[in-house]
Amino acid sequence: MSSAVAVPDHPWLLPGVLARPADPTRRSARRTMRDWLVDVLCFVLALGWTVVATVDAASPEPQFATRLPYGWMIPADAALGVLFAVLLWFRRRWPVALAVASLPLTVFSMASAVSSLIIYFTVVVHRRTAVAMVVTVAGLLTNLAFSHLRPDPNLSYWATTAWGVVFSLTVLAWGMFVRARRQLIVSLRERADRAEAEQQLRVAQARQVERTRIAREMHDVLAHRISLLSLHAGALEFRPDAPPEEVARAAGVIRGSAHAALQDLRAVIGVLRAEPAGAAAVPERPQPTLADVPALVDESRAAGVRVELRDRVDTPDAVPATVGRSAYRIVQEGLTNARKHAPGALVTVELAGGRGDGLTVEIRNRRPVREATDPEIPGTGTGLVGIAERVHLAGGRLTHGRDSSGDFRLAAWLPWPA
Numbered sequence: 001m002s003s004a005v006a007v008p009d010h011p012w013l014l015p016g017v018l019a020r021p022a023d024p025t026r027r028s029a030r031r032t033m034r035d036w037l038v039d040v041l042c043f044v045l046a047l048g049w050t051v052v053a054t055v056d057a058a059s060p061e062p063q064f065a066t067r068l069p070y071g072w073m074i075p076a077d078a079a080l081g082v083l084f085a086v087l088l089w090f091r092r093r094w095p096v097a098l099a100v101a102s103l104p105l106t107v108f109s110m111a112s113a114v115s116s117l118i119i120y121f122t123v124v125v126h127r128r129t130a131v132a133m134v135v136t137v138a139g140l141l142t143n144l145a146f147s148h149l150r151p152d153p154n155l156s157y158w159a160t161t162a163w164g165v166v167f168s169l170t171v172l173a174w175g176m177f178v179r180a181r182r183q184l185i186v187s188l189r190e191r192a193d194r195a196e197a198e199q200q201l202r203v204a205q206a207r208q209v210e211r212t213r214i215a216r217e218m219h220d221v222l223a224h225r226i227s228l229l230s231l232h233a234g235a236l237e238f239r240p241d242a243p244p245e246e247v248a249r250a251a252g253v254i255r256g257s258a259h260a261a262l263q264d265l266r267a268v269i270g271v272l273r274a275e276p277a278g279a280a281a282v283p284e285r286p287q288p289t290l291a292d293v294p295a296l297v298d299e300s301r302a303a304g305v306r307v308e309l310r311d312r313v314d315t316p317d318a319v320p321a322t323v324g325r326s327a328y329r330i331v332q333e334g335l336t337n338a339r340k341h342a343p344g345a346l347v348t349v350e351l352a353g354g355r356g357d358g359l360t361v362e363i364r365n366r367r368p369v370r371e372a373t374d375p376e377i378p379g380t381g382t383g384l385v386g387i388a389e390r391v392h393l394a395g396g397r398l399t400h401g402r403d404s405s406g407d408f409r410l411a412a413w414l415p416w417p418a
Contacts, residue, residue: 035092042088042118049114050081057110063153081111088118095122099135106142108149117171124175125182132172139168216386218265223383225261227336228303229254235304253302290316290324290351290359293331297349300335306346307335314354323414326394327351327361333383334363334410342367342408356418358396362411387412 031039056063057074084102091098102116120139124132143164152160232250236242242250288296290313297309313319319327331349338347345365353359384400387410391398396414403409 031092039089043085046085046088046112046115046118047082050078050085050111053081053111053113054078061153077109077111080105080109081115084112084115084119088115091119091122092126095119095126096131096135099123103135103138103142106139107145110150117167120168121171121175124172125179129176132175136168136172140165143168212389216390222261222264223333223336225257225264227339228257228299229261231303231305231339232257257299287321287325288328289321290319290327292328293349293351296328296332296335300339300347303339305335305339306344308346308348310348310350310352312350312352313359318355319359319416322394323359323416326390326396326414327359327412329390330361330387330410330412331363333387337383337408337410338363338365353414353416355416357416359414359416360411361414362409364407364409366407384410 054074054077057077084098084105087098098119099116099122102112102119105112106116116139120135123135144161147157147160147164151157155163232254236247236250239246293311294309297307300307334349335347338345342365345367347363347365350362350364351359388398391412391414394414396412398410398412400410401408
């Protein structure tokens, strides 16, 4: 499953930090059409205010602030206002640096007032709250100095200072709201990405679990069939002088086991090739149950293995299907291992249990009574691992190994609810 980044319908209406995923190699996001429009508007406002403030300062009776003491300071103030209006194009990349550079100007400059407010707003939006608070305190101190050096002709000192505080706190509140909203959007986007990644992880884990289950089924089924094939083929190889009746019987068993193995393999491949939702359902082969254990034992007997079955299960028809299938696979694995590692030994299969007591499955075989005359049947070495996992998932217990008498014992207990 491939992950796709959600693209908004109109990304040009969003800020650059929200329109596309953030690039850690860039100090600022690429401007969108909205950012360009906002920057143009800020530049026009700052430049327009510079013109208005300069014309007012050059008039005989200024309305915004008292006249500057020296005539050359008026064009100098205008030049600073134009300079900081141009620097507004770079405020997204260096907001704090521009704010620090503009703070001394706010002591006496009226032409750069709008530019300073816009830079201050950018600091609040794009930088941490602690940085914004430091800039705010510094701006309030310079506001006190400005109200003293260039008081308003129509307002008192404290009234002018109060209006400066109101403007600063209004910009601070607005900037913090914009920053909080953007952080919320970014957090929701990250949460959605994380949820999608977790969903993909769950899908991958489910696939892995399903593949493990299929591999376990293939081992449990094919190992049993192929071990029968190997056993009969080995008998034919080492006894070429056997009577025709025995050769024919062995060949029939080989053909039947091969046919059954092909059917089981076809069923597993059908599961692997099954289409996802929407495809026509392919009927599955009936799964083995506890009632199929006698037929499994008869197959091993037909292959020449001495097997004794002791069935002491109360009401075997009432055994749950999953419990019966697990018991069948345990017996199958035990008989396969006995054929591989203890040829000629007597194998005892014992089934016991009832409702509420659980189902006990035990396969026991003595040490081999004779040495094997055919090569050892190869195996994957994971049969008991798969059986242990199956029993664990069913909530049961499994033990295997040599006991005090030297017999190899494979025993499992499976829960059987009352």
